Amino acid sequence: AQSVTQLDSHVSVSEGTPVLLRCNYSSSYSPSLFWYVQHPNKGLQLLLKYTSAATLVKGINGFEAEFKKSETSFHLTKPSAHMSDAAEYFCVLFASGGSYIPTFGRGTSLIVHP
Amino acid sequence: KAGVTQTPRYLIKTRGQQVTLSCSPISGHRSVSWYQQTPGQGLQFLFEYFSETQRNKGNFPGRFSGRQFSNSRSEMNVSTLELGDSALYLCASTTTPGVVTDTQYFGPGTRLTVL
Numbered sequence: 701a702q703s704v705t706q707l708d709s710h711v712s713v714s715e716g717t718p719v720l721l722r723c724n725y726s727s728s729y730s731p732s733l734f735w736y737v738q739h740p741n742k743g744l745q746l747l748l749k750y751t752s753a754a755t756l757v758k759g760i761n762g763f764e765a766e767f768k769k770s771e772t773s774f775h776l777t778k779p780s781a782h783m784s785d786a787a788e789y790f791c792v793l794f795a796s797g798g799s800y801i802p803t804f805g806r807g808t809s810l811i812v813h814p
Numbered sequence: 815k816a817g818v819t820q821t822p823r824y825l826i827k828t829r830g831q832q833v834t835l836s837c838s839p840i841s842g843h844r845s846v847s848w849y850q851q852t853p854g855q856g857l858q859f860l861f862e863y864f865s866e867t868q869r870n871k872g873n874f875p876g877r878f879s880g881r882q883f884s885n886s887r888s889e890m891n892v893s894t895l896e897l898g899d900s901a902l903y904l905c906a907s908t909t910t911p912g913v914v915t916d917t918q919y920f921g922p923g924t925r926l927t928v929l
Binding site for chain 2: 736741742743744745746749790801802804805806807
């Protein structure tokens with residue numbers, strides 16, 4: 701069985717301060733991990749993905765994430781939050797060796813204060 | 815290139831009715847997946863289609879079904895609607911199923927409300 705835990709349901713930051721959204725995973729197979737963002741009334745947009753290449757992954761809009769196998773984590777960071785970053789963020793796990801059915805975290809709502 | 819389109823965007827139905835939702839993938843994409851998003855259960859995988867064949871299915875009752883046409887467009891159907899079926903239904907397309915290096919592109923979703 702595989703699972704994804706997003707450790708915070710809400711994260712609140714001030715504009716210009718760093719962002720950290722935490723994601724832990726559990727998988728019996730080699731994982732591929734994704735971060736998606738969802739703005740209100742919109743579909744999901746891919747921010748970045750880890751698929752067993754470099755463990756530090758850079759994505760769009762200044763986001764990056766580091767895959768840490770020893771900690772089974774894939775936390776999303778951004779050095780400086782922007783008001784437009786306010787949205788829902790989802791960590792998603794695909795496990796190779798399995799059926800490629802994705803497992804979604806419950807989401808983290810990022811609130812950015814001016 | 816046009817993105818994934820879903821129709822209709824909003825739908826209101828009553829319990830016991832059935833509903834059909836449509837998804838047109840990005841041109842050239844042959845794999846279409848469907849997801850249900852609710853506040854209580856989050857995002858859950860419904861099923862995936864490739865070349866008109868269902869490849870994978872999530873843990874949903876048989877009231878939920880889908881199909882894919884030769885032009886890769888897909889429909890999902892929910893029969894005998896229940897209040898709990900109220901959700902945002904998302905469709906995603908990709909070029910090759912089961913290849914995680916291929917990005918899934920999501921549509922804006924269909925908001926279904928069951929009264």
